[in-house]
Amino acid sequence: MNESYGNVGWQIFVYASYFIVGVSLLxxxxxxxxxxxxxxxxxxxxGFFQEKNSKNSSAGEKSL
Amino acid sequence: xxxxNEIPKEIIQPIKRWNYLLFIFIFFQIIxxxxxxxxxxxxxxxxxxxxxxxxxxxxxxxxxFWVFLSAFFAILxxxxxxxxxxxxxxxxxxIELGTLFSVxxxxxxxxxxxxxxxxxxxxxxxxxxxxxxxxxxxxxLVLRHFTPDIRTRRNIAAxxxxxxxxxxxxxxxxxxxxxxxxxxxxxxxxAKNVSSDISIxxxxxxxxxxxxxxxxxxxxxxxxxxxxxxxxxxxxx
Numbered sequence: 685m686n687e688s689y690g691n692v693g694w695q696i697f698v699y700a701s702y703f704i705v706g707v708s709l710l711x712x713x714x715x716x717x718x719x720x721x722x723x724x725x726x727x728x729x730x731g732f733f734q735e736k737n738s739k740n741s742s743a744g745e746k747s748l
Numbered sequence: 749x750x751x752x753n754e755i756p757k758e759i760i761q762p763i764k765r766w767n768y769l770l771f772i773f774i775f776f777q778i779i780x781x782x783x784x785x786x787x788x789x790x791x792x793x794x795x796x797x798x799x800x801x802x803x804x805x806x807x808x809x810x811x812x813f814w815v816f817l818s819a820f821f822a823i824l825x826x827x828x829x830x831x832x833x834x835x836x837x838x839x840x841x842x843i844e845l846g847t848l849f850s851v852x853x854x855x856x857x858x859x860x861x862x863x864x865x866x867x868x869x870x871x872x873x874x875x876x877x878x879x880x881x882x883x884x885x886x887x888x889l890v891l892r893h894f895t896p897d898i899r900t901r902r903n904i905a906a907x908x909x910x911x912x913x914x915x916x917x918x919x920x921x922x923x924x925x926x927x928x929x930x931x932x933x934x935x936x937x938x939a940k941n942v943s944s945d946i947s948i949x950x951x952x953x954x955x956x957x958x959x960x961x962x963x964x965x966x967x968x969x970x971x972x973x974x975x976x977x978x979x980x981x982x983x984x985x
Contacts, residue, residue: 723974
């Protein structure tokens, strides 16, 4: 079916929708992964895990 | 030395598990989108532009679900002060996803509106109530960011989260409650509007998007938890 809307075909609307959703979700998950990695790195550098292992500290949750 | 070896197993294992699951669910979503774009036939009324339904409707349902789940955790935050830290993090993560899916619902709906209604936006009850839901979610995130006291922040955030969930049934039933240019709910009018092959592909896409959103939720939840635990240890909270 070759329907068109003004000067553009249906493809621009359909593919744009999928592209926007895909890129947004991917950007969000990449941001979450980097943020998690950065926090874990800071926790390690500040000795959180050593302290946690030795004292079995109750600060925060047992697992993330 | 890899950071992974230094982190306790109880923390690193769920991180790895959800990273693997994320890739599996992305694969399901790719299959769903392939079926929606290339496998299923065109609609008799709308032609090919109706294919936006396979991304717009799952995104809208996910928005409703995560906003509702945020309110559920918000109620638990208010009812259970001992575990309010954990429930608050879950509520915060869920509403972030609700905000993301709400804005995607508005964008994909707007893109669908242009070829079918001739306009990008109309102050129609469904569109307006969806915009209100999105703005309340944004309000939650702004309030949270600008409230320094942790206890006040949890309580205010929980109340705003519950308010945002109250709006969900209004959005859903707005097409029945008021005169609307938006089509009725897809599955209520199933017998008239949607053929079985469209229903199957739509449900597959919803399942894939829902599973993907769970993986994204878990990863973001781990991220928020790590950040807040670090702030707690540093004495910033």
